[in-house]
Amino acid sequence: GAVVSQHPSRVICKSGTSVKIECRSLDFQATTMFWYRQFPKQSLMLMATSNEGSKATYEQGVEKDKFLINHASLTLSTLTVTSAHPEDSSFYICSGERGPYNEQFFGPGTRLTVL
């Protein structure tokens, strides 16, 4: 399978600060990357779809000014949680899409804790 990495794997921050999470496809080029959020014992919730070189498409209810997504290259997408609050504490997971069948391969996730 294809390999996707995320950095950092875990982050603890104070309320009001911003946190950046990186998602990299290590052995393939991902024209499209996806960002998900997962709460304990729940399934993945898609936050946004990120295409290289264009603006991200956000799902309904996801604040685009709070969750800034940049997909600067075919192997890197970043998610910045701006002015984080305790309710933003969650497990954030990215995935990269690989052709020709557009399978999605997931990163290991980033656990964000906002104090």
Added chain:
Amino acid sequence: QKEVEQDPGPLSVPEGAIVSLNCTYSNSAFQYFMWYRQYSRKGPELLMYTYSSGNKEDGRFTAQVDKSSKYISLFIRDSQPSDSATYLCAMSVGAGNKLTFGGGTRVLVKP
């Protein structure tokens, strides 16, 4: 009603048994079907990817798709304790489209 329904479990089986998992869906537009395995505090790992009705086998895993019944299944033969995880089904209307996930089934394989 959710678009994709999946029994949350937990499903407990003895080592060596066959694990049977399934999902039902309501959107007949779904054409691509996937099964992921997720260990606690890790990202999902793609196990199977199918886009037609019928069976697909890969090692100990067999995926079945019945589009007429809107029902998909995953079977794990000769289950091992290391198979203990949450299994998520996912589907999309087309290649490159966003995935819709089931809620996941927690599986426990007891030695």
